[in-house]
Amino acid sequence: MRAEIWQERARAHADRADALTAGHRARKAAGERHAIEDFLFEYYNTRPSLLRRWHPGPGVVLEPGSAPAPHAGWRWYRTDADGAVTLDLATFLADRGDTVRFVHRLLTATASRSLFTGCFGLHEWAMVYRQQEHRHPLPLRLGQAGTDAVVEAHPIRCSHFDAFRFFTPAAVGRNRLQPTRATQVDLEQPGCLHASMDVHKWAGKLGPAVPGELALDCFELARDVRLLDMQAAPYDLSSYGQPAVAIETPEGKAEYVRRQRDLAARAGELRARLIAVCEELLPVRHRVAAVSDPRRTVGA
Template sequence: MTTLLTRPEWHPLQEQHEARADALTAGHRERRATHTKHAVEDFLYDYYSTRPAVLRRWHPGVGSRLDRSEQHENWRWYSKAQDGSVGFDADQFMRDRGDSVRFIHRLLTSISERPVFTGCFGLHEWAMVYRQGEHRHPLPLRLGQDGTDAVVERHQIRCTHFDAFRFFTPEAVGLNKLQPTRDTQVDLDQPGCLHASMDSHKWATKLGPAVPGDLSLDCFELARDIRMLDMQASPYDLTSYGEPAVKIETPEGKAEYARRQREFAERSQALRARLIAVTAVLTGAEVLS
């Protein structure tokens, strides 16, 4: 079923989206103008290759068409119907990106069906600096190198996410209970994983104009919020940013991390369900009730 939005209906939605996107990316755009780095927030733009201009583009999403939109008519994966309306061309998108869409559908569906695991305590970030003289971020280690290494050695590491595991130092790889690979991602990713939840932004971006604008920004905002916890619970000292540490080496820190992890898992599962609904339409799959 296709919904036709008149210009008085869709144009305010576009304006609201652009204003929200501008607010979400304001800090990054200001820093970019002055060539200033931010160890926490730059991750969303560097690792995910996020472009503020692309995030700012409003899409009605699959199943909606727009009356009188010359702008959208000129965008990739849009087509104009005989009645003059413009909408997302799902058939062309699937011809171009079908393999990616099917993978995303399979991965997100698998994640959504698994229970939330909250026993990792963000130790993936610690394993990325274990016994390492040089670190990814120009921030001091809160406990120093020896203290950081000691935390890693006192805990069992159980990272399920390949894109975190691949950044472990060589000395830390063998300490992980699991040995995730790209081929086992669908089998291992789970909804409690911060990075799997942040990846909702990645998948929304890859699905492009099939994703409604509000869902795209919801995924980006979730990734932004999760990234802060990811770094607060890391071995890095965020004092220069005015952010308190979540001291996962203590019982209190572990409890706080697990609590916030569960909250993020709940948010991510809701967004994941909406993304699955998009991929289900594209693939013709049945949405799980």
């Protein structure tokens, strides 16, 4: 890739990343916190400085310009005798091959399943069920008793271990599934908001092998998923100017499912792109037997 092309793409990427992280960086400097928007940085340990780094992806050679490519000083890149820089696939796979194989296995398994839309975001309700101390310093819309009543009136079917592990002790037994880290590949399904949000996590795990534009697409999706996740949660978000998606009502359930499907469709596209990155990296490429149509639904 000619220097003027990759330099312009790197500049555009940095500008886009800076715009996406501006609010978080300003709050951090002021010692403030936003329960919705800062989640991606805290839970996923997302660093704005790394997010703004543009990576070309595997097999792309960056031709030298008037100054050497900054990638030359970054981990897992190599510089050839003529000054051209490229991702060192052998070194990257030697260090991160197990991660690439796991991400590929998880994403292909998730993509092969039908969409389930009958959860209605109740995982967030199960995280505060019958417990006075909550993860976020926000009031509950329905109060503790009203929140507990919603949990008790609905079946809970959470398939995502990293959501389930935050259930309160009283809520654990109410979940129809009992996911563990060992069963993660067996249970994750494409309708799950957390599985959609995790495309950002897996893009980060694949690091410099993920082209910069794809990495930011995954981050933007995760940001949008997080908004619905919290709007459908039991918290009162009026202090943030955000309306609730009242999943305890038929209208709220319908809105949740509609937006859930839209987000799942976006996640499906990004998941397929991440799978393609994995298959470009792996010595033996695997073909996804059947990528699920995000419109194909089970248990709606």
